[in-house]
Amino acid sequence: MTAIDLNSDIGEGFGRWNLGDDEAVLGIVSSANIACGFHAGDPRVMARTCRIAVDNDVAIGAHVAYRDLAGFGRRAMDVASEDLVPEIIYQIGALSALAGAAGGRVSYVKPHGALYNTIAVDERQARDVVAAIREADDSLVLLGLAGSVVLRIAEEAGLTTASEAFADRAYHADGTLVSRREPDAVLHDPAEVAERMARLVAAGELISVEGTPVRLRADSICVHGDSAGAVEMARAVRDRLLTDDISVRPFVGR
Template sequence: MTTIDLNSDIGEGFSRWSLGDDEAMLGIVSSANIACGFHAGDARTMRGTVRTAVDREVTIGAHVSYRDLAGFGRRNMDVESADLVPEVIYQIGALQGIAASLGAKVRYVKPHGALYNTIVHDERQATDVVTAISEIDDSLVLLGLAGSTVLRIAEERGLPTAAEAFADRAYTPEGALVSRREAGSVLHDATEVADRMLQLVESGTLTAIDGSTITLRADSICVHGDSPGAEAMARAVRDRLTVAGVGISSFIGS
């Protein structure tokens, strides 16, 4: 049976401010990228999110970012290695501590926002992220964009990796994500998105924004939890795949 992981960015509230319907999303996805306090999230939010993920048997991942609460981690930053390495370690460690207090374990790391996009091509920052993960726990899987610099470096260093595709984002003909600044970068039609993800799982291809066909490796599919209608879109993707005989399960074995 063909299987695929569904992941979503979860726990992105802060203090009294909430974002997205985490309860609903954790009933749909198989892996949860939990914000670790630098772009969103705080200790209380992290603990509550981990507890719900455990209850729903959803795999827990650390969603690490630049230190950028005001910009939600989506502003480009040229962070020095002397800061970036320990700040990634700090975020992973915070989530590990909260997970341990609830009898759970962090299984993977997925960078967020601008950091995620930067390490697709930036050798130095990609190396910093891999170094941070390796130093705190080299059994953690790094989840990132297929064909990215960071996955290549991680594989060269012996760190386990998984590649993801984005259900609700458009792709360039080169296989990169279309910038959010460009029209058409974010997809909103749940039926279209679900059909695209079935195409990806069945053929390993997607239609790029210019109409060309690209080949894409994916161990996991991401639906952003903060997008309008995210729950409905995630449910549509899951339902479409399930009806087609595709199983939904974490990319990390039990």
Template sequence: MRIDLNSDLGEGFGRWELGDDEALLDVVTSANVACGFHAGDPGVMRRTCEAAAARGVSVGAHTGYRDLAGFGRRFVDVPPGELTDDVLYQLGALRQFAETAGTRVGYIKPHGALYNAIVHHEDQARAVVRAVLDFDPELPVLGLPGSAWLRLADEAGLPVVHEVFADRAYTPEGTLVSRRSPGAVLHDPAEVAERCVRMAAEGEIVALDGTVVPVRAESICVHGDSPGAVRMAVAVRAALDEAGVTVAPFAEPGGAAPGNGASGASGPVAG
């Protein structure tokens, strides 16, 4: 049994800090680094990449809508072509900071409202896939199993990685319960750790209504901005280790990625 443990990091901005990135980087194996559109700024991006590289943690691009005020958690009905360019811009910015820190952009994981939108929004999912193909046609993509995003990425030949969430409630359909709903976010480290072991070892999770839902878990996300995030991440890592689950990144960190930034190398996007 092997699984990756990821967290959303680098989500401060200017003088404002969010979460304890340094402590989380001692626990997780992949860092989803905000790229300046929903959070983060050049200084934060540089420091987060340097801290991840120093620990051998993989760096991923956490790309979102252009929505600093809403922390990227509001849907934006952006035209597909514009969304492609926005995502490509964010990927390029993070690539420079990652390479300067001696590492690389190892994968992409959309953030917040964009992540949720491309579960079903075909046009936006296709737009994000096109951005990834323009950036690097071999870049792994991280997302929700069963989403349009992963389906279109797979059809376009991109490596697909299935993600589950440690501290988010699930619907019987295997999607995330809206943050606006009661019980959407879990806060008990022991409960969260137990469900993570079950997802990794048995491939299932209990939905909010008690339904047992099969899941394909290749990476577990522990949110860095949740209350007690570090304590929760430590509990999850300890439980996985104790259960004999190997915790390791799916994208190897460090070095220049072959083909990274191959402008114009995109093929046709499925659909």
């Protein structure tokens, strides 16, 4: 591998509350998953984040979620299809308008939190998300978990897909993420995370919490913008990749 994308979940402030240093992160990553107002973000935050992304030549993605501000989109929900499909379209449309006003465009979609985890295994909700993307704009790329149900369904439906790995999350041997409710699910040491990502790019594998290698396909690496030390972690990963002669650029448009 000679190039890989580095993405981050950002724009997750709301009103007077800020979450993470979006401006600093956008100076490091190559793709930005911008919250669309359902789990976090509001029009002002979305517009500002889009402008900073455009200024830094960072690809813009719609970080769509369940309508769950109180739970930050991390609570599992059994949303009916007649609600979920238009809610995804609504979020894509809102961000697309604000991105366009900033001189950019939305080029991909990445589901957030509980929705992301649910559609990795749940066919009905996965089909709803795919249907919503196709109805909103079938040129959008779907970014998701490697080997997930939703990526298979999206590919069958003719959408372009991309797979990601999480720099700051622990994995089980079967390739699933360790639940945030478990200890050590989130990694915090920038040097350790950078070394893990170097191994992923070089060998296509990580070491699971069970101590065995887990094979992962990754077109993009995610560093969560709300993690403690997110800026330092993103910078450490980028610096290590560049040291290993791996260029960092968006997965869209390659």
